[in-house]
Amino acid sequence: MLDDFMVRAALAAVGLAVACAPLGCFVVWRRMAYFGDATAHAALLGVALSLAWSLPLFGAVIVVALAMAALVAGLSGRQSVDTALGVLSHGALAAGLVAVSFVQGVRTDLNAYLFGDILSVTRADLALIWAGAAAVVALVAWRWSALLLSTLSPEMAVADGIRPRAEQWVLNIALALVVAAGIRIVGALLVSAFLIIPAAAARPLSRSPEAMAVATALIGAAAGLGGLGAAFRLDTPTGPTIVCAAAAIFALAVLFAGGRRRAGA
Amino acid sequence: MSGGAAPLVTLSGVAVELGGQEILRDIDLSIRRGEIVTVVGPNGSGKTTLMRTIIGAVAPSRGQVTRAPGLRLSYVPQRLAVDPTMPMTLGRFMNLPRRRDAATIAAALDRAGLAGLERRPVTGLSGGQMQRALLARALLNDPELLILDEGTAGLDQPGVASFYARIEQVNADTGCAVLMVSHDLQIVMRASDHVVCLNRHICCEGTPETVSLSPAYRGLFGAAGAGSVALYRHHHDHSHDDGLPCAGHDEDAA
Numbered sequence: 001m002l003d004d005f006m007v008r009a010a011l012a013a014v015g016l017a018v019a020c021a022p023l024g025c026f027v028v029w030r031r032m033a034y035f036g037d038a039t040a041h042a043a044l045l046g047v048a049l050s051l052a053w054s055l056p057l058f059g060a061v062i063v064v065a066l067a068m069a070a071l072v073a074g075l076s077g078r079q080s081v082d083t084a085l086g087v088l089s090h091g092a093l094a095a096g097l098v099a100v101s102f103v104q105g106v107r108t109d110l111n112a113y114l115f116g117d118i119l120s121v122t123r124a125d126l127a128l129i130w131a132g133a134a135a136v137v138a139l140v141a142w143r144w145s146a147l148l149l150s151t152l153s154p155e156m157a158v159a160d161g162i163r164p165r166a167e168q169w170v171l172n173i174a175l176a177l178v179v180a181a182g183i184r185i186v187g188a189l190l191v192s193a194f195l196i197i198p199a200a201a202a203r204p205l206s207r208s209p210e211a212m213a214v215a216t217a218l219i220g221a222a223a224g225l226g227g228l229g230a231a232f233r234l235d236t237p238t239g240p241t242i243v244c245a246a247a248a249i250f251a252l253a254v255l256f257a258g259g260r261r262r263a264g265a
Numbered sequence: 266m267s268g269g270a271a272p273l274v275t276l277s278g279v280a281v282e283l284g285g286q287e288i289l290r291d292i293d294l295s296i297r298r299g300e301i302v303t304v305v306g307p308n309g310s311g312k313t314t315l316m317r318t319i320i321g322a323v324a325p326s327r328g329q330v331t332r333a334p335g336l337r338l339s340y341v342p343q344r345l346a347v348d349p350t351m352p353m354t355l356g357r358f359m360n361l362p363r364r365r366d367a368a369t370i371a372a373a374l375d376r377a378g379l380a381g382l383e384r385r386p387v388t389g390l391s392g393g394q395m396q397r398a399l400l401a402r403a404l405l406n407d408p409e410l411l412i413l414d415e416g417t418a419g420l421d422q423p424g425v426a427s428f429y430a431r432i433e434q435v436n437a438d439t440g441c442a443v444l445m446v447s448h449d450l451q452i453v454m455r456a457s458d459h460v461v462c463l464n465r466h467i468c469c470e471g472t473p474e475t476v477s478l479s480p481a482y483r484g485l486f487g488a489a490g491a492g493s494v495a496l497y498r499h500h501h502d503h504s505h506d507d508g509l510p511c512a513g514h515d516e517d518a519a
Contacts, residue, residue, distance in 0.1 A: 028350045030348075031348070145360075145363070145364075148361055148362070151351070155316075155322050155340050155342055155414075156342060158322040159338050203350055207384075209351060209352060209357065212352055
């Protein structure tokens with residue numbers, strides 16, 4: 001069954017949806033969207049490292065993403081974080097593109113790293129994606145309540161013996177894992193879209209944080225499978241088609257919630 | 266009060282710098298079991314930073330903060346800004362960070378006048394309901410020290426009065442020490458055992474009477490502030506025969 005590239009692609013998309021769900025919720029709740037962008041763009045530097053020294057892509061991307069997270073964490077708490085993140089995000093993207101151009105013979109392949117190439121996912125990729133997804137879900141589930149309270153009020157969290165800065169690192173590590181898993185599927189430019197859009201679509205349909213995480217996973221999986229199918233039929237690029245599917249579901253969820261509110265339910 | 270026991274929290278020679286700016290200096294303060302301590306001070310006097318330092322959310326740049334081993338403390342923030350993207354019901358909020366059984370939560374909400382609102386989103390609560398919910402949650406872990414930062418921000422006068430009545434009740438029933446921050450002088454000082462007047466350093470401290478008569482306090486708050494203590498000590502029968510203006514006072518007392 002795993003011999004079929006479409007089956008592998010479908011499993012990869014569902015794996016990424018599962019990995020993105022709990023983290024995507026926190027990215028939305030904590031307004032870390034730009035942070036997600038910066039980390040994902042930094043992944044391109046990881047690609048360059050991996051190509052130049054024949055390092056494993058997954059590992060190289062994780063290391064670079066964690067370094068970016070450390071840099072951003074060092075900046076947070078100062079003024080104009082937004083501008084600093086903008087500089088880091090686009091600086092990392094540009095530096096990654098330049099670095100990749102130094103490596104011979106990959107210029108033609110760059111699209112695969114920017115927008116993903118889900119149809120070329122191998123069994124080994126699949127194993128890494130699902131291992132990454134399992135690690136992210138386990139990590140975020142373990143710290144779930146502490147993260148929720150840290151998000152609502154760092155002071156209340158500290159009073160309860162929680163260390164919000166340490167909890168932030170749980171999210172940083174999870175983000176690095178998701179970016180590493182996602183770069184093969186939707187690419188460095190669209191990973192953060194896959195983090196944010198399903199979670200945003202799940203919001204109007206959910207009454208509790210836990211329900212929102214589950215709804216995010218389901219919406220992400222539906223977008224992944226729907227986008228894959230649509231891309232196959234319409235012969236469009238797969239990564240962007242998956243993100244379009246997610247955006248379409250978001251629009252439907254917002255319309256549905258608006259309609260329900262008007263109906264007074 | 267067990268006066269001889271070791272304090273719950275002691276600050277000695279504490280200074281705090283944030284972003285290269287000194288917010289607090291030379292703070293010596295201790296909170297003993299069962300006492301009610303109120304910190305008053307104008308805006309920007311470092312009240313909230315002092316709270317955050319005592320909780321442990323801010324590290325002092327100088328001096329030491331010592332907490333009793335295993336101290337159970339609860340914090341009631343000024344307000345809870347729940348991002349509209351986070352779905353959060355009152356029942357779920359009460360279970361953060363530890364799950365408790367439904368009966369415990371129901372009883373706590375009942376005492377706070379919020380019975381049956383478990384499924385209500387917290388963003389749909391009124392200011393007064395939210396404040397009572399924050400206090401109810403803070404009391405769930407049976408704190409030895411309850412810290413309230415401007416606990417009555419956004420409440421109307423009857424709301425403020427009943428909020429403080431509830432705090433006094435909790436203090437009397439459970440013996441939990443209370444540390445309050447306020448610029449709401451009117452009612453706060455009435456119940457306090459100890460008042461600390463803060464303006465980046467401790468200007469003066471002592472019983473409500475001592476503080477209200479101290480020149481440093483009058484310097485910060487004027488006669489209106491001093492009058493407000495008398496307002497409660499003397500059951501509204503005082504007169505302002507000192508002839509000083511007392512803007513804001515009449516309006517607040519009305």
